[in-house]
Amino acid sequence: MNFTKGIKGLALTTALVGGISFLPTNTGAETLGWSEETGYVNTEENVMYSSVMYASSSPDSHRAKIDHYSPSQMNTRKVTGYTTWNGKNHYTRARFDNGGSKVAADSGRKYGYNSTSAASGWYDTTWSSLVAKTYWGL
Known part of the structure; x- marks a missing residue:
């Protein structure tokens, strides 16, 4: 009896772990x-897939702007991203990052249908190598 339970448990574990390996690594x-740094990115070449996204899936438009806190504090900035994607539930994200693990003033993903916007918090870039960036996705 215990042997049968052990075999069933092993089979279930193998199926679960084996199924995980079929998920895309960039979900x-x-x-x-x-x-x-670079301006607008060519989305045709830089699309990262989610589990429901295809290579031809890209928003109708994506733009960004930078605001300065005041004329006397030009290094204190925030970035805002705007995405229009008709007929799609999607998100926009705005933040300062270094392309690696360092992130500041992150808006988080702001979800919506048809159009979304996201604004980072104010961030002083005087002594920082972080760069203003905006992102989109499903």
Whole structure:
């Protein structure tokens, strides 16, 4: 009896773990829409797939702007991203990052249908190598 339970448990574990390996490694990944270093990104070449996204899936438009806190504090900035994707539930994200693990003033993913916007918090870039960026995704 215990032997049968052990075999069933092993088979279930193997099926669950084996099924995980079929998931794409970039599920839930974000697509960079704009960077103050490079400007707008060619989305055709830089699409990162989520589990429901296809290579031809891209928003109708994505734009960004940078605001300065005041004329006397030009290094204190925030970035805002705007995405229009008719007929799609999607998100926009705005933040300062270094393309690696360092992130500041992150808006988080702001979801909506047809059009979304996201604004980072104010961030002082005086002594920072972080760059303003916006992202979009499903």
